[in-house]
Amino acid sequence: MKYFILMWFLLIYYSGFTINPDNDLYSNKSISEVLEKQSFLTSFIEEDQLYLNIPNQLIGKSILFVRYDQSQEFKYMQVVWARLNDKILLKIPRIQSSAGNIIPLNDNPSLRENIMAVFPINKEYSNSMGYCVNITNLVLNQGIEWTPGFSETLKPKLSFLEQVKNLHNEVIIRTKRGLVINQSKVVIPVHFSFCALPELMKPRKFDYRMGFFNEEKNSISHGMKNTKANIIRWRIEKRNKNKKISVPIKPITFILSPEIPEKWRPYVKAGIESWLPAFESAGFKDALVVKEVDSLNYWQTYSVNSSIVHWGDYRNVRGFEDAGGGTVLDIIDLRSGEILKADIHLGATLQKLADMYFLRCAPLDKRAHKYPFPDDLMGELIKSLTAHEAGHAFGIMDNNFGEYSYPFEMMNDRNWLKKMGHTPSIMTYARHNNIAQPKDSIPASLLIQKVGPTDVYYIKWAYTSFPNTVSINAELVELERIIRMQDSIPWYRYNNGNYEVVGPGCTNEVVDNDDPIKSAEMALKNLKRVIALIPKVNYGQTDNARVERLYKKTLELWYHHMRHVLSLVGGYDIHYKAISQGGSIYTPINWEQQEAAIGFLVKNAFNPPYWLVNPEFGYKINYSVYPDKILDYQQRILFELLRPQRMKRLEQMEKINGFEGATGRFLQVLQLGLFDELNQDLEVVEARKQEIQNTFIDKMVWVIKQRREHVNADDKINDYTDYSRGLILEQLIFLKESLEEKLKMEIRKKTIGHWKLCLMTLNEAKKK
Structure with missing residues (x-):
């Protein structure tokens, strides 16, 4: 009976969905030879059930488990088959990196391994040289946490097996998987594979000064330090190791x-x-x-x-x-x-x-x-x-x-x-x-x-x-x-x-x-x-x-x-280096360039050229000032100029000779440029410029009134320092005085409403 079952099992192999036609491993071999030659997983489908044959030599050995779907990433993990009594376990181990440390599971340092699935050994198809398990539920119905937090809503009734293929050191499984995506039921092709891992490649250690991904891609941030990790790269070896330039063994x-x-x-x-x-x-x-x-x-x-x-x-x-x-x-x-x-x-x-x-x-x-x-x-x-x-x-x-x-x-x-x-x-x-x-x-x-x-x-x-x-x-x-x-x-x-x-x-x-x-x-x-x-x-x-x-x-x-x-304003030239190399990682852009940049922005960003804002074709395609993309970008530029990170960089620069008072000088030059009409006899302030000026006042007032909510240093990234807030208040006092002086003068009615609105905002801020 056992001999008959084994013969029947081999006939299933020959049926076409499990044997690679280019692989003659199975041709003209006895049953024992076939089983002895099997060094990797093989699979077959019977009555809509997917079976996997696991040879003894693969127990306890790390392999790859991969999922290919329609997303913008491959999902994969290293897994290990293990036997426990009459069951086969599919485990996820933590990984020993050749960089000299351990890659943890789910960012949990105490978790040594996890169990993805437990399969009863199918005694009918198993023998002394390996085990057979039914993995249908794993690929059709089980939610697998491929990455921390990954989940999906399955619709098992819409899922089914299509085909499997046994290749050299690789098994590929083609399925259709029922899912709920954007609140709609969809069926998408999902391929799973089990693959042998190669012999360990000689690594190249990660270095933060070189722009290479580490082996976990973007899952960890090294900052400016050489954390123990390897860069990702291909295995490429010289055919003639003694030559300076050689063709590779495998391109x-x-x-x-x-x-x-x-x-x-x-x-x-x-x-x-x-x-x-x-x-x-x-x-x-x-x-x-x-x-x-x-x-x-x-x-x-x-x-x-x-x-x-x-x-x-x-x-x-x-x-x-x-x-x-x-x-x-x-x-x-x-x-x-x-x-x-x-x-x-x-x-x-x-x-x-x-x-x-x-x-x-x-x-x-x-x-x-x-x-x-x-x-x-x-x-x-x-x-x-x-x-x-x-x-x-x-x-x-x-x-x-x-x-x-x-x-x-x-x-x-x-x-x-x-x-x-x-x-x-x-x-x-x-x-x-x-x-x-x-x-x-x-x-x-x-x-x-x-x-x-x-x-x-x-x-x-x-x-x-x-x-x-x-x-x-x-x-x-x-x-x-x-x-x-x-x-x-x-x-x-x-x-x-x-x-x-x-x-x-x-x-x-x-x-x-x-x-x-x-x-x-x-x-x-x-x-x-x-x-x-x-x-x-x-x-x-x-x-x-x-x-x-x-x-x-x-x-x-x-x-x-x-x-x-x-980017010149509050900006640095950057050169990643060790402190022993001499010189600084961050060299501030000289102040003359920074001030020139502010002047350029006042002229070209906050007073953009006529050909840009009023192209000849504009009147043919527009009927309203909404939406005003130029104003959108102008306000973004203004907010970026006043970001707390930039203010803090300017404060740091003040510790360097030649940059004393840089923060106050920046605020002064910017405000004078934005409100240059206060010193000119202009009939009208252009509409977008009015919005920019009021946006500036609103932002500065908001900064002054920012509540102190954070004590932890790392939480203060978006907080303004009291030093900067004091300098901002000083500029607003000067602006208020300039507005009041302007309004005392004889000015045209087209401008008076705007200046009074600016002054009203400042006066209301003072009351609060």
């Missing part, structure tokens, strides 16, 4: 999804391959392989051994024409930081890519004067997008790399742009070059953001391999030498500007160089040209949607340039 390989239109595939391929010189600097020739395929099945797509480049879901979907952005979904071996799989999603729509280029480069590239753009231009934009996302696939973060370091005067120098680019890294959000002017005649190929010298530098640090003859000490010395190149080459420096824009090196969306004011001046000249081009690219359209969209985005870009200049 990093990406497969282009067939959904990518054929005409764009060469550009996607070129975007990934633009990193080849960077890997060559680390000692690897032909480190990257990009494959095109005519078809791609589920098992290839959802295998941990395949990294796929996807085209994205937003294109040609109504309501999402301007949506999306690229991203990378990856699977990491948490023990070492090894990247096992990295899928690139090129989510940005063609319209979004085209608009971004039009706003910045249309005055410099005639190809952008007509929508849709020609294929060669769109292809270059797709190449740039792909190169950026490929950087993430290699482990590099989004952030600020070498910003506020390139010389401004080189932004229109052809030789510099050809060699260095207009931004040192493809991983910044500098976008395309809108600083060059038409008279510079910069070739269009030099306007688009590309892989730069800083990217080469980071790949060299992360991927350079060392022969076994090199000691760990010598390896660390060499890696530190590479990092210390930042001392003399400022565009190699990294800083994390996600939490606070500490200075001009932390800004996004604008071309970064060492003179934000001149940069903004050049950008404004091109924005004026863009405004003039907007009606022309709408030619032939039966509505004004393109005009409205591009004008709205032009205002947004104008806002980003104002923020870039604003």
